[in-house]
Structures are given as structure tokens and as C-alpha cells.
Amino acid sequence: MSTCVVRYTIDPRKIAAFERFGRRWMELVQAHGGVHHGYFLPAEGASDEALALFTFPGLAAYEEYRQLFGRDPAFIEAGRAESGQPPSRVAVLEKLSCQAALAPESPIR
Numbered sequence: 881m882s883t884c885v886v887r888y889t890i891d892p893r894k895i896a897a898f899e900r901f902g903r904r905w906m907e908l909v910q911a912h913g914g915v916h917h918g919y920f921l922p923a924e925g926a927s928d929e930a931l932a933l934f935t936f937p938g939l940a941a942y943e944e945y946r947q948l949f950g951r952d953p954a955f956i957e958a959g960r961a962e963s964g965q966p967p968s969r970v971a972v973l974e975k976l977s978c979q980a981a982l983a984p985e986s987p988i989r
Contacts, residue, residue, distance in 0.1 A: 882942045883935040890930050898930065904958040909934045912945045 890898045898919075906916040917933040936942040948955045 881935055881937060882939045883933065884942070886932040888930045888932065889928050892926070892928055901958070902930075902932070905932070906934075908954060908958055909945070912948070913937065913941050914945060 888898075902919045906918070909916040914934050914936045917935065920931045920933070921927070922929065936945060950956065
């Protein structure tokens with residue numbers, strides 16, 4: 881299992897554009913064998929950061945998904961807002977790929 885955590889900077893005035901952006905990426909992750917766990921905003925205080933979490937069965941499945949970036953028309957279009965450009969201030973700040981060390985159904989490795 882390979883889980884990715886992506887941290888975004890967003891424009892708080894353009895939450896609707898970010899929601900459209902996020903929903904489309906959730907569809908693409910799921911359509912290509914992953915499980916998207918959602919987008920998360922801070923529960924307290926003002927912030928311009930959001931987190932996305934999604935999981936693929938393994939690194940090979942994630943790499944197959946990643947190869948579609950910049951090539952597949954659906955992936956290219958998903959990165960654009962209604963204006964044809966990425967939503968303002970939706971920037972990937974950090975991406976971290978993790979493998980489960982402890983999951984409810986498995987012992988510590």
C-alpha cells in the first residue's frame with residue numbers, strides 16, 4: 881500500500897474552484913485504482929493550506945497513475961479551472977509518499 885499526502889496552498893476566496901479541482905482529482909484517483917480519502921482543511925483558525933490523502937495498492941500502481949500526468953487529456957483538464965488555467969493559488973507545496981508501517985489489520989514490520 882502506498883499513501884500520498886499532498887499539501888496545497890489555496891486562495892480562501894476561491895474555495896468553490898478548489899472544490900471543483902478536488903472533486904475531479906478524487907474521480908481520477910478512484911478511476912485509476914486508488915482510494916481518495918478526501919481533502920482536509922484546518923478545523924481551527926484561518927489557514928490557506930489544504931491536505932489531500934490518497935492510497936494505491938502499491939508503488940507500481942501509483943507510478944502507473946503518475947505516468948498519466950501531462951499525457952492523458954482528463955488529467956490535463958483536471959488541473960485547470962473554468963478559465964483554462966490552474967485555480968489561483970492552488971499550488972502543491974509538498975508531496976509525501978508513505979508506506980504503511982502499522983495498519984489495523986497488520987503487525988508492525
